[in-house]
Amino acid sequence: MKLTGRAWKFAQADINTGLIRKQMYNHLPPQEQGKHCLESLDPKFATNARPGDFIVAGTNFGCGSSTPAHYSILALGIPAVIAESFGSLFFSNCVGGGLWPVVCPGILDLVDAGDLLEFDSDTFVVRNAATGKTLQGKALPPIYRATIEAGGEKPYLKARLAKERA
Amino acid sequence: MGGMHALHKILANCARPRQASVMPGEFVEVEPDIFGVILGVNGSDAKRLVADLEELGIDELPLKDRIVAVADHASPAPTVAMAQAQKLWRDFFRAKGIRSFDGGAGVSHLVLCEEGIARPGMLGIAIDSHAPTMGAIGMYATSLGGGRLTLYAIGRYVIEVPKVTLVRVSGTLRPGVFGRDASLYVNGQCGQRGAYNNAVEFAGTFIDQLSMDYRFTFTNMGTEMGAVTSYIQPDRVTEEWVNRRGADNYTIYETDTDFVYDKVHEIDVSKIGPQIAVPHAPDDVKAVDEVAGRKIDQAYIGSCASGRLEDMAAAAHVLKGRKVHPDVRLIVTPGSREVLKAATAAGYVLTLHEANAIVTSANCGACPGLHGGILAPGDVAITSITRNFEGRMGPGAEIYLASPATVAASAIEGRIASPLAYL
Numbered sequence: 001m002k003l004t005g006r007a008w009k010f011a012q013a014d015i016n017t018g019l020i021r022k023q024m025y026n027h028l029p030p031q032e033q034g035k036h037c038l039e040s041l042d043p044k045f046a047t048n049a050r051p052g053d054f055i056v057a058g059t060n061f062g063c064g065s066s067t068p069a070h071y072s073i074l075a076l077g078i079p080a081v082i083a084e085s086f087g088s089l090f091f092s093n094c095v096g097g098g099l100w101p102v103v104c105p106g107i108l109d110l111v112d113a114g115d116l117l118e119f120d121s122d123t124f125v126v127r128n129a130a131t132g133k134t135l136q137g138k139a140l141p142p143i144y145r146a147t148i149e150a151g152g153e154k155p156y157l158k159a160r161l162a163k164e165r166a
Numbered sequence: 167m168g169g170m171h172a173l174h175k176i177l178a179n180c181a182r183p184r185q186a187s188v189m190p191g192e193f194v195e196v197e198p199d200i201f202g203v204i205l206g207v208n209g210s211d212a213k214r215l216v217a218d219l220e221e222l223g224i225d226e227l228p229l230k231d232r233i234v235a236v237a238d239h240a241s242p243a244p245t246v247a248m249a250q251a252q253k254l255w256r257d258f259f260r261a262k263g264i265r266s267f268d269g270g271a272g273v274s275h276l277v278l279c280e281e282g283i284a285r286p287g288m289l290g291i292a293i294d295s296h297a298p299t300m301g302a303i304g305m306y307a308t309s310l311g312g313g314r315l316t317l318y319a320i321g322r323y324v325i326e327v328p329k330v331t332l333v334r335v336s337g338t339l340r341p342g343v344f345g346r347d348a349s350l351y352v353n354g355q356c357g358q359r360g361a362y363n364n365a366v367e368f369a370g371t372f373i374d375q376l377s378m379d380y381r382f383t384f385t386n387m388g389t390e391m392g393a394v395t396s397y398i399q400p401d402r403v404t405e406e407w408v409n410r411r412g413a414d415n416y417t418i419y420e421t422d423t424d425f426v427y428d429k430v431h432e433i434d435v436s437k438i439g440p441q442i443a444v445p446h447a448p449d450d451v452k453a454v455d456e457v458a459g460r461k462i463d464q465a466y467i468g469s470c471a472s473g474r475l476e477d478m479a480a481a482a483h484v485l486k487g488r489k490v491h492p493d494v495r496l497i498v499t500p501g502s503r504e505v506l507k508a509a510t511a512a513g514y515v516l517t518l519h520e521a522n523a524i525v526t527s528a529n530c531g532a533c534p535g536l537h538g539g540i541l542a543p544g545d546v547a548i549t550s551i552t553r554n555f556e557g558r559m560g561p562g563a564e565i566y567l568a569s570p571a572t573v574a575a576s577a578i579e580g581r582i583a584s585p586l587a588y589l
Contacts (some may be wrong), residue, residue, distance in 0.1 A: 026208060027208050052420065088311060088363050091311065
């Protein structure tokens, strides 16, 4: 599947989950959490981001707490985070939520803020539509791909259980 | 290719289907021995989980007898919204027959070890990024990220088999320097990505002679090196500790002699003094003397990093016969009820009260910034917690990380101070 969206760039290393969504908003319904997404780093991001946009990030994005900070990103309708690397807990939280976490070394050099990007979830190739340059992202294992393609854990489990019960 | 690490043997045993071996980089589906959950603070999350399980047609949870719930974050409830959320979570745990430890039991991963539920050789997957703390008893303990519904519904979880980083610590500490100082120093030396997405094993002559209390500190802080799990090979100290808690049925896995570590850090702690991590990174570690004199508003002792009996003892020792500075509030939150009871019996709690410290029930307390000592913007805190990320204990505040003795000394002086003069 090919996804196309505008890039929001958060280049600094080690952006922890508390910077993605402050712990004080942890108790809010997911949709409400979206309003506070990444507000510590860019107060206008949540207002200006559009469904379909991508987040482009640096090294160890989402390090720290296992808190489901990805809810705030999903709430904005963002389908993929493309980063130099991820914190492991945030990474698997994304998978469970149906959000593509794409490890793509070199992405910070490939993309400027606002560039139009294409991400191919079959090949994991990321293409900057503005420059035509491409990068090869790291492919996810089949079970993670199946989970995200299904739309997250619940639809994935539904299909798996239906198969097992059949 | 070399042999297997003990952690890999645990994963192979819990893989479904069971495997003779596992390779780093391989994704395996496992069935854990323990699924640790916490009393949540998000009500809509609880409702959604209940609805999702119903939609999937799951009534009886396959891991029911292996799931343990502990109320540690924001417990007892600090707000109406969180009280409502916790009520929903309690209802869920009761409906599903999940064993629960409610308010005041302590931090989940410490409680699991103390209760003899978590044992050497087990695979434990638990909510909370510091769940790897349990690796101090020689198990594979990792934090749940994603996959919660899958664990509840079908009892399975996917783990990417990690490479292993070895942190070999040697030396004997100078007087007045504590296990937490050594741990801070190690984090400073290894950095926030020192074991990035790897497992980390702590070993060496220093770890060998370390008490279980401080072994928990080390495995806890593996998380701040980016590790997915922390491990210390069980020895006599471990066995004595777990046996005393009734965990007599367990397996100790050994790492093959030809196992090849991905990275090795060699660290000597014999020359260090009291250490401190400055805002806003747990690996930005300096000697306390470098920042001594910085005025503080709050001092906090507790958390799963440094909420053990030896931490309470160090704080009480420094505060004995002294008073907390009038401009400072000192809050002490024991890591577990076991610690609180022992600290009470030993007289530490009275010493803390006499010094005008606030002693709370055992829980996560102020560490995750949800209750029990939230900081105001502009506040400066010195604490023994796990991490000093920006905004963790309250937006716009500054957090310094140090040993309980250094926190206590600073609470007395009203500014960051070395504990050496008090010991």
